[in-house]
Amino acid sequence: MGRRADHSRAELRELIIEEGHRQMAAQGFARFSARQVARAIGYSVGTIYNLFPSLDHLLLAINTHTFALWSDFVRRRLEGVGEDRIAVLVQAYFDFASEHTNLWMAIFDHRLPPGMPLPAEDEEKRRELTLIVIREVGGLLPNRSQSEVERLARSLVATVHGHCTYALNGSFDLMGETDPAGLALTRVRESIAAAKVA
Amino acid sequence: MGRRADHSRAELRELIIEEGHRQMAAQGFARFSARQVARAIGYSVGTIYNLFPSLDHLLLAINTHTFALWSDFVRRRLEGVGEDRIAVLVQAYFDFASEHTNLWMAIFDHRLPPGMPLPAEDEEKRRELTLIVIREVGGLLPNRSQSEVERLARSLVATVHGHCTYALNGSFDLMGETDPAGLALTRVRESIAAAKVA
DNA sequence: CAGAAAAATTAGACAGTGTTCAATTGTCCA
DNA sequence: TGGACAATTGAACACTGTCTAATTTTTCTG
Numbered sequence: 099m100g101r102r103a104d105h106s107r108a109e110l111r112e113l114i115i116e117e118g119h120r121q122m123a124a125q126g127f128a129r130f131s132a133r134q135v136a137r138a139i140g141y142s143v144g145t146i147y148n149l150f151p152s153l154d155h156l157l158l159a160i161n162t163h164t165f166a167l168w169s170d171f172v173r174r175r176l177e178g179v180g181e182d183r184i185a186v187l188v189q190a191y192f193d194f195a196s197e198h199t200n201l202w203m204a205i206f207d208h209r210l211p212p213g214m215p216l217p218a219e220d221e222e223k224r225r226e227l228t229l230i231v232i233r234e235v236g237g238l239l240p241n242r243s244q245s246e247v248e249r250l251a252r253s254l255v256a257t258v259h260g261h262c263t264y265a266l267n268g269s270f271d272l273m274g275e276t277d278p279a280g281l282a283l284t285r286v287r288e289s290i291a292a293a294k295v296a
Numbered sequence: 297m298g299r300r301a302d303h304s305r306a307e308l309r310e311l312i313i314e315e316g317h318r319q320m321a322a323q324g325f326a327r328f329s330a331r332q333v334a335r336a337i338g339y340s341v342g343t344i345y346n347l348f349p350s351l352d353h354l355l356l357a358i359n360t361h362t363f364a365l366w367s368d369f370v371r372r373r374l375e376g377v378g379e380d381r382i383a384v385l386v387q388a389y390f391d392f393a394s395e396h397t398n399l400w401m402a403i404f405d406h407r408l409p410p411g412m413p414l415p416a417e418d419e420e421k422r423r424e425l426t427l428i429v430i431r432e433v434g435g436l437l438p439n440r441s442q443s444e445v446e447r448l449a450r451s452l453v454a455t456v457h458g459h460c461t462y463a464l465n466g467s468f469d470l471m472g473e474t475d476p477a478g479l480a481l482t483r484v485r486e487s488i489a490a491a492k493v494a
Numbered sequence: 495c496a497g498a499a500a501a502a503t504t505a506g507a508c509a510g511t512g513t514t515c516a517a518t519t520g521t522c523c524a
Numbered sequence: 525t526g527g528a529c530a531a532t533t534g535a536a537c538a539c540t541g542t543c544t545a546a547t548t549t550t551t552c553t554g
């Protein structure tokens with residue numbers, strides 16, 4: 099067939115990403131398949147390849163979309179919170195990962211093939227979440243330079259990320275840890291306290 | 297054919313794991329294939345399935361083997377070090393991941409299918425690395441209980457793990473961070489200092 | 495030592511994958 | 525109304541993990 103005019107090119111792109119996102123949430127990275135996405139929206143695989151040069155590009159788009167949801171999730175949790183915003187931030191990070199485990203893990207499961215850099219557009223969209231953290235950390239450290247704040251913020255995100263990974267893959271369960279998010283928050287507080295006095 | 301008596305069952309198992317390990321190091325998790333392993337050792341795929349119930353079991357064995365190499369690597373680095381063993385520990389963690397990126401990442405890339413728990417034997421072997429960290433952290437905190445030390449050690453491993461992940465997937469490069477290991481070490485020092493006074 | 499039982503190994507099939515491409519079909523413009 | 529163009533498809537290709545029947549080799553038994 100030719101143009102079915104069911105959807106414009108942009109609409110179709112969006113449709114594919116949405117359905118892909120749905121399937122990623124339901125089945126996880128390992129079971130994800132472009133053919134199944136095509137079947138679900140009533141097109142053939144070739145159409146996906148008309149919109150996305152390769153599966154990697156589709157996965158990239160799906161994961162960037164997850165980043166957007168994640169940022170929104172965290173932003174909403176912070177709205178109107180006056181005290182202890184860092185605690186809310188850390189908990190929101192964990193909660194999103196717990197509530198959307200497959201989507202969250204897919205972000206880190208997908209490794210770009212060597213020589214294919216993360217497109218600037220995706221990079222920019224994904225940066226949003228880091229910017230939120232930088233803003234919050236900066237608010238707590240008025241005497242620190244922007245570059246110091248950014249470096250610390252990235253480091254704190256890495257800290258929380260590590261705890262979240264171990265929480266979700268069962269490493270913490272295995273040794274009876276019942277509050278990984280609390281543990282992460284403790285680490286974050288220690289580092290912020292250290293940055294205040296240093 | 298039947299038993300070729302080229303190798304005993306145990307030898308063959310070892311041979312498969314070794315070749316699998318080699319290929320995992322060279323190609324990474326995404327490109328790994330049981331068929332290629334079989335071809336490389338001069339057997340057919342079926343033989344692998346005679347030794348391992350499924351691909352997941354082979355991947356499990358390969359990754360557990362990586363854990364063993366990792367423990368050895370860290371232990372050797374610590375040998376004879378008197379001062380600042382924590383710095384050596386953190387650096388060794390990073391160095392192993394950097395020198396064996398594919399192997400290291402495969403550990404976290406491989407997700408067991410739902411309902412298949414990590415066999416106790418693998419769990420025990422993998423725990424070794426954590427035990428090293430617990431020992432080192434405990435040495436620095438003689439006034440803390442064993443359970444407190446274990447909880448902190450796991451948390452510090454998570455912290456370093458998060459930094460290492462971001463270092464290897466390029467997140468730190470992206471924002472001009474040149475010393476992720478140093479950053480992780482700073483975090484670890486802060487937490488240990490906090491545990492000393494608390 | 496011969497023959498039967500057991501175990502190891504293989505080839506081949508199956509259903510699935512990502513990717514490519516020629517052929518077709520719908521849409522738009524001159 | 526035609527012709528150009530782009531979207532869409534189905535089929536092919538070379539893979540993958542997994543399973544099974546058939547074959548071959550070893551081991552056990554009488």
